[in-house]
Amino acid sequence: MQWQRDRHIRWAIIAFLLFGIIALWHQVSYQANLSADRMNAQQASRREWLSQELKHPHMAAHFGNYAYKKPYMLHCFDPGLSIYMGTSVYMEPHRQNDFLFSKSQESDSGIRFGWLSPALVCQLIIPLLIILLSFNTVNGEMKRGTLPLLLSQGMSFRKILFAKTFAVFMLLEIFLTAYLVVIVFAALLFVKANVDVSAALYIWVIYSLYGLCWSMIGISVSSKIKNIGSSLSVLLLIWMFSTILIPRISANVAENLYDVDTNYSFKKQIAEDIEKGLDGHDSKSERAQRIEQSLLAQYKVDSIQKLPFNFEGYIMQQSEEYSSKVYDIHFQKLFDALDHQKTVQAWFALLSPYIAVRNLSMAASNASLESEIDFQRQAEKYRRGFVQDMNNDMMNNSAYGTFFTYRLKADQYSAIHDLQIDNHGLSWSLPHVLVENSLLLLWTLVLLVVLVAMGHKTFYH
Amino acid sequence: MKEPILFSKLVKWQFWLFAKQKTNLLLLIAFFVTGLYGLYQGFAFKEKQITTIHAFRDEKADAINKLVAGFQADTTTVEGREAYQKVTSPREANFYTTLPVYKIPNTTALYAIGQGDVFPYYYMIKLESFFMQLFKQGEIANPLRALAGHFDVSFWIIHLLPLLIIVLCFNILSSELDNGNWRLINSQGITSKRWVASNIFLVACLAISLLFILFLSGLMINYFHFGQPPSITDLLFLAGACLYLTVWLSALYLINALRLNTSASALYGGLLWVLVCIVMPALTSTVSEKIIPVDNTLVSRMSRRPQGAKFEDDAFGIKTVRQLGELKPQYEKATVSPKSQGFRFAVYFAYHELLDDSNSVAVRHYFNNIEKRQALTNASGLVNPAAAMDGIFAGLARNDAAANHEFIGNMMKFHQRFHDAFFPALFFDRALEKSDFKKLPEQEATASGKIPGMIFVNLLVFVIVIIVLIRWANVKFSHRLNT
Numbered sequence: 001m002q003w004q005r006d007r008h009i010r011w012a013i014i015a016f017l018l019f020g021i022i023a024l025w026h027q028v029s030y031q032a033n034l035s036a037d038r039m040n041a042q043q044a045s046r047r048e049w050l051s052q053e054l055k056h057p058h059m060a061a062h063f064g065n066y067a068y069k070k071p072y073m074l075h076c077f078d079p080g081l082s083i084y085m086g087t088s089v090y091m092e093p094h095r096q097n098d099f100l101f102s103k104s105q106e107s108d109s110g111i112r113f114g115w116l117s118p119a120l121v122c123q124l125i126i127p128l129l130i131i132l133l134s135f136n137t138v139n140g141e142m143k144r145g146t147l148p149l150l151l152s153q154g155m156s157f158r159k160i161l162f163a164k165t166f167a168v169f170m171l172l173e174i175f176l177t178a179y180l181v182v183i184v185f186a187a188l189l190f191v192k193a194n195v196d197v198s199a200a201l202y203i204w205v206i207y208s209l210y211g212l213c214w215s216m217i218g219i220s221v222s223s224k225i226k227n228i229g230s231s232l233s234v235l236l237l238i239w240m241f242s243t244i245l246i247p248r249i250s251a252n253v254a255e256n257l258y259d260v261d262t263n264y265s266f267k268k269q270i271a272e273d274i275e276k277g278l279d280g281h282d283s284k285s286e287r288a289q290r291i292e293q294s295l296l297a298q299y300k301v302d303s304i305q306k307l308p309f310n311f312e313g314y315i316m317q318q319s320e321e322y323s324s325k326v327y328d329i330h331f332q333k334l335f336d337a338l339d340h341q342k343t344v345q346a347w348f349a350l351l352s353p354y355i356a357v358r359n360l361s362m363a364a365s366n367a368s369l370e371s372e373i374d375f376q377r378q379a380e381k382y383r384r385g386f387v388q389d390m391n392n393d394m395m396n397n398s399a400y401g402t403f404f405t406y407r408l409k410a411d412q413y414s415a416i417h418d419l420q421i422d423n424h425g426l427s428w429s430l431p432h433v434l435v436e437n438s439l440l441l442l443w444t445l446v447l448l449v450v451l452v453a454m455g456h457k458t459f460y461h
Numbered sequence: 462m463k464e465p466i467l468f469s470k471l472v473k474w475q476f477w478l479f480a481k482q483k484t485n486l487l488l489l490i491a492f493f494v495t496g497l498y499g500l501y502q503g504f505a506f507k508e509k510q511i512t513t514i515h516a517f518r519d520e521k522a523d524a525i526n527k528l529v530a531g532f533q534a535d536t537t538t539v540e541g542r543e544a545y546q547k548v549t550s551p552r553e554a555n556f557y558t559t560l561p562v563y564k565i566p567n568t569t570a571l572y573a574i575g576q577g578d579v580f581p582y583y584y585m586i587k588l589e590s591f592f593m594q595l596f597k598q599g600e601i602a603n604p605l606r607a608l609a610g611h612f613d614v615s616f617w618i619i620h621l622l623p624l625l626i627i628v629l630c631f632n633i634l635s636s637e638l639d640n641g642n643w644r645l646i647n648s649q650g651i652t653s654k655r656w657v658a659s660n661i662f663l664v665a666c667l668a669i670s671l672l673f674i675l676f677l678s679g680l681m682i683n684y685f686h687f688g689q690p691p692s693i694t695d696l697l698f699l700a701g702a703c704l705y706l707t708v709w710l711s712a713l714y715l716i717n718a719l720r721l722n723t724s725a726s727a728l729y730g731g732l733l734w735v736l737v738c739i740v741m742p743a744l745t746s747t748v749s750e751k752i753i754p755v756d757n758t759l760v761s762r763m764s765r766r767p768q769g770a771k772f773e774d775d776a777f778g779i780k781t782v783r784q785l786g787e788l789k790p791q792y793e794k795a796t797v798s799p800k801s802q803g804f805r806f807a808v809y810f811a812y813h814e815l816l817d818d819s820n821s822v823a824v825r826h827y828f829n830n831i832e833k834r835q836a837l838t839n840a841s842g843l844v845n846p847a848a849a850m851d852g853i854f855a856g857l858a859r860n861d862a863a864a865n866h867e868f869i870g871n872m873m874k875f876h877q878r879f880h881d882a883f884f885p886a887l888f889f890d891r892a893l894e895k896s897d898f899k900k901l902p903e904q905e906a907t908a909s910g911k912i913p914g915m916i917f918v919n920l921l922v923f924v925i926v927i928i929v930l931i932r933w934a935n936v937k938f939s940h941r942l943n944t
Contacts, residue, residue: 008725009728012732019740022744026747026750030750033754037758038758041758041761044762048762053769053770055768055769055770059769062766063768066761066765068758080608081605084602084604085602085604088757088758090597090761090762097597098598099599100597100761101757102602104579104602104607106755106831107746107750107834108839108848109835109838109851109852109862110838112576112610112611112851113847114739114743115743116744116747124739128735132728135724136724227639228724229635229639229722229723229724230727232727232728232731233628233727236727240624244738245621247610248610248611249498250609251605252498252612255605256505262600263581263598263601264513264583268520334601338603338605341603341606342605345605345609404773407770
């Protein structure tokens with residue numbers, strides 16, 4: 001291989017490999033600490049819940065609970081969007097609070113250049129390695145006059161192109177396979193998380209395809225551009241445009257097309273819908289009055305005090321259910337906007353295989369947009385559950401007008417089950433990234449066709 | 462020996478050669494358009510923030526004015542009595558009083574979004590525990606955009622202009638050698654050093670002209686659209702950008718002085734870009750995370766609302782009010798007692814004040830550590846010029862951790878002034894008066910323009926780096942001449 005002859009390239013490869021090792025060490029140690037911290041915080045929140053003094057169920061509900069996002073084993077490989085979204089939330093009655101404490105809020109601005117992780121190495125650095133290994137493979141043979149020698153041995157130009165692509169690709173495969181195996185074992189050892197073998201294998205497959213794409217791009221450019229310097233410049237420009245420029249442009253275009261509301265406007269609309277009703281003509285007090293009248297009619301009594309349950313608990317729960325309906329509608333709009341943005345970005349993978357592999361990698365590592373939204377939904381489901389339990393206790397066990405005197409029984413706190421956030425496997429994530437899967441395959445096929453077509457040409461004459 | 466050609470004539474010659482190639486002009490236009498796009502993104506971001514702040518501020522001001530109108534209400538009517546009750550009872554007035562606090566983006570924010578998209582720039586402040594409110598409110602940060610990064614003027618300067626410089630300068634000498642033109646050029650009495658220097662000078666003029674046009678466009682947008690006159694932070698931004706670009710030009714001057722062949726020059730240029738714009742920022746962030754750990758699990762649980770039966774206990778209430786008096790001497794002689802109507806309410810707020818006081822050390826530690834991380838990156842200009850410059854730009858635009866920390870500090874003072882307005886009525890057991898509402902804090906609607914001191918250190922570092930690179934290159938040029 002040509003790269004063995006150039007000491008600059010040898011040093012560059014060694015430096016990049018070292019960078020890969022540092023990325024691995026950094027991410028594994030970070031995720032291990034994070035896992036322990038979040039587990040301790042979740043346990044502390046639970047302890048505080050269980051040990052709170054005996055109080056009115058609604059007060060207890062307002063004491064609230066916390067949900068912390070549990071790191072996933074493959075976050076050691078690709079933390080994805082998990083660093084840009086809130087990691088914990090305070091759960092209490094009446095409102096869905098904001099998910100706060102994203103990693104990006106706690107980092108310096110350097111994180112915007114890319115957070116050091118094995119995924120960053122595989123997405124940005126491996127293509128660079130491939131460029132260094134391939135930019136002078138074909139034109140270098142021509143320059144030294146060894147290409148005609150090879151052809152005179154009876155090898156076709158196409159065979160030479162494929163053999164060189166295979167050689168570069170195999171070097172990448174050795175690195176990638178070893179790197180992934182080490183990551184999985186390191187995650188097992190230090191993060192003590194369950195291994196998702198299928199997700200790890202899937203990651204291996206998509207990065208292999210990605211590497212194959214770059215190998216084919218490198219060999220194609222090297223065989224098309226005679227001047228070695230120019231071929232290197234072109235490859236570096238392709239790399240910069242596809243990994244740095246296009247992703248940013250795609251994000252901006254997507255946001256310009258499907259803007260996300262500000263929190264102020266988002267919350268204002270929710271508050272108005274709860275207060276005035278979803279149709280704007282069914283105020284909170286009117287809804288309460290209607291419920292009261294219907295209960296009085298149903299139980300054939302003339303006052304709410306005579307109802308067989310505490311009306312205050314009942315109306316509290318009805319109000320929760322209505323606000324939940326409003327929250328669901330508005331959150332769905334927000335998630336839809338984000339989903340549309342993601343789709344727009346995904347189609348930009350037509351211009352850059354990096355975008356496809358980035359989204360696929362995040363999906364496999366349970367760090368995609370859908371995984372983050374799912375965490376928020378699971379937390380919200382838990383919030384609604386424990387608030388409902390508290391309201392039911394108030395409704396069934398307390399008398400009307402005993403807000404300041406009624407107290408929960410001690411075992412009621414432990415009757416609320418502990419929060420369990422589930423991380424989903426690969427099969428859950430895959431349907432969300434069909435476009436990216438198709439486009440990565442398309443890139444591979446198109447480049448394969450290009451390479452075959454180039455085999456016909458005899459530019460070396 | 463031939464008379465050496467004047468440097469200005471040489472630059473003109475280079476310009477003629479440059480303009481002759483249409484691809485060069487296309488390249489310049491493409492870079493300029495991307496720069497304009499970056500300016501538009503900064504404008505859109507700033508516009509959205511200012512529109513939100515105005516809407517938010519006006520809505521809250523209207524609500525307060527409506528509440529205060531209760532003092533003039535006709536108490537002979539039911540509605541009038543209700544309005545009067547709302548404004549004079551601390552308990553009810555608290556329910557209707559939410560004060561807006563916000564951070565108006567300054568002039569430089571048009572050029573650098575920085576961390577501005579992940580930090581909230583407005584909060585709604587109520588009387589209760591400040592930290593309970595702080596750690597419950599956020600902004601909807603678009604994760605997909607944050608992941609990809611901004612495409613603002615700062616990105617254009619830090620990532621793209623160096624790319625333009627590399628593309629135009631990496632093979633000034635080697636291309637002439639490859640094309641066989643060098644002998645002809647040299648025969649005109651032009652040395653390799655002057656040839657490279659004139660070319661680099663031309664590229665510097667072009668790149669800095671693009672920067673100036675964008676900068677001036679930005680100043681006009683700020684002045685005519687946002688009504689913000691130019692500030693010192695804008696000038697520092699421009700100075701920083703020019704020096705940063707000069708570092709790149711000096712580096713390319715050196716690469717040419719090494720007289721490498723075209724492929725090695727391209728390799729050096731490309732790898733230098735990757736090192737400066739990807740590898741070093743990532744490594745520096747990793748180092749800062751290792752040196753300065755940030756744990757949010759303690760502060761994240763400060764949003765828990767303290768409620769329970771203890772607030773019904775008179776002894777606990779009396780003790781809590783006394784403790785508040787110890788913390789805030791102005792309430793040492795508080796007259797509120799279990800017989801007072803607002804006693805429970807006063808105890809509740811006294812407890813919140815004490816809670817904030819006990820939590821303040823942990824909160825300060827949390828924000829200080831985040832700020833230290835940014836300071837470390839900003840100070841790494843020598844080894845990490847791109848991220849350091851980006852951090853400095855974000856600092857000038859008040860879109861960084863330090864600015865966020867300062868904003869939170871100002872909010873805490875604002876919250877205290879809010880207490881100063883409402884607490885006397887609460888703890889001295891009286892109705893709220895008009896004069897209490899006059900004491901309510903109002904935020905000055907001016908953008909913060911604090912200058913991060915580290916910018917001067919970094920600019921100095923850049924000057925030193927430029928001198929070292931140019932001298933090194935000159936030594937290489939003269940060495941080649943002698944040999």
